[in-house]
Amino acid sequence: MKKVVQCLAAILIVVVVFLAGAFIRLGIRTNNILEDYSSIYVNTKYNRPVYIEGIDVITQKISCGYACIEMFSKWDGGDITEETLFNEYGKVVTSNGPKFAEEMNKRFPGYTTTIHRYLTNTELIEAAYETLSEGIPVPFEWAAKYGDDWTLHYSLLIGMDIQNDNITVANPYGYIEEISVEEFLERTSFEAYDNMPFYFKMAFAIDLFDKNTIFTVRKNN
Numbered sequence: 001m002k003k004v005v006q007c008l009a010a011i012l013i014v015v016v017v018f019l020a021g022a023f024i025r026l027g028i029r030t031n032n033i034l035e036d037y038s039s040i041y042v043n044t045k046y047n048r049p050v051y052i053e054g055i056d057v058i059t060q061k062i063s064c065g066y067a068c069i070e071m072f073s074k075w076d077g078g079d080i081t082e083e084t085l086f087n088e089y090g091k092v093v094t095s096n097g098p099k100f101a102e103e104m105n106k107r108f109p110g111y112t113t114t115i116h117r118y119l120t121n122t123e124l125i126e127a128a129y130e131t132l133s134e135g136i137p138v139p140f141e142w143a144a145k146y147g148d149d150w151t152l153h154y155s156l157l158i159g160m161d162i163q164n165d166n167i168t169v170a171n172p173y174g175y176i177e178e179i180s181v182e183e184f185l186e187r188t189s190f191e192a193y194d195n196m197p198f199y200f201k202m203a204f205a206i207d208l209f210d211k212n213t214i215f216t217v218r219k220n221n
Contacts, residue, residue: 022205029118033189033212037121040162040181046125049161050132050166059174062086064154065094067172068139069107070219071156075137080107097213100116100154102141104215111136111217117210121185124212129160131216137170142184143193146173150193152200152209168172188212 013062040046056074062065066082073080084183085103086092094100097115130136137156144153159168167218168186169177181188186192189211190204203209 011044023201026201026205030189030211033118033120033124034191035120035122037125037181037185040122041124041165041216043162046160047123048133049159049164049166050129051159051161052132052135052137055137055156055158055170057170057174057176063092063094065091065100065170066156067102067200068100068156069094071170071172072104072139073107073139076108078108080096094154096208097210100139101215105219107215110221111219113139113194113215113217115211115213115215119212121189121212122138124185124188124214125150125160125181127216128157128214130161131218132160133159134218136217136219138214138216140188141210142187143190144171144173144187145167150196152190157214185212 024031047092052075054075055071058067058071060082062082062085066067066085069085070081085150094103097117101113101115104111119127128138128140139154140157141152141154144155145151153171155172156170157167158170162181165180167179167181169179169184171177183192190196193200202208204211
């Protein structure tokens with residue numbers, strides 16, 4: 001019995017040390033992405049507003065990941081729906097960023113979707129702006145409110161007007177959001193998520209979820 005207790009204690013110590021290290025690493029990564037981004041307002045590359053037309057905003061019925069794929073499909077002239085995806089798998093397979101990117105690449109072979117995680121604020125703005133400039137909407141992860149509750153959520157970035165401090169998002173909760181750059185970055189970094197439950201914090205710490213994460217989509221040659 002003593003050996004069992006000692007073994008369990010050792011396992012507990014290893015788990016505690018691992019989690020402590022994971023949270024320290026998360027803090028460092030978070031601090032790194034939250035750099036000053038004021039230079040974007042004087043950078044002439046952002047003088048031209050970019051906006052994607054033809055986005056049919058839907059209200060998700062199954063999952064935000066599937067809903068974003070449906071919106072992207074409709075924009076691209078396809079007929080993929082949340083229902084067809086769920087019926088094929090019998091479950092939701094886009095619960096984290098790599099799986100979402102994998103599904104985008106499977107559903108849209110004419111494009112290559114690449115996940116970018118823990119971008120700095122300026123890197124995120126630049127990558128998103130360049131993709132929008134090519135006429136393609138940008139899927140991304142952020143904190144969003146469903147009623148009074150914060151959630152981890154996928155949406156489509158469809159417009160950026162940096163000079164007028166305006167970001168336009170097609171939110172599959174069923175509406176278009178127009179917000180400031182500051183609010184956009186507070187939510188992509190999840191700094192806006194008040195009172196985040198511990199299990200979500202732990203999920204970020206062990207890399208199940210990521211901050212400042214977008215998906216660039218490029219047409220294949």
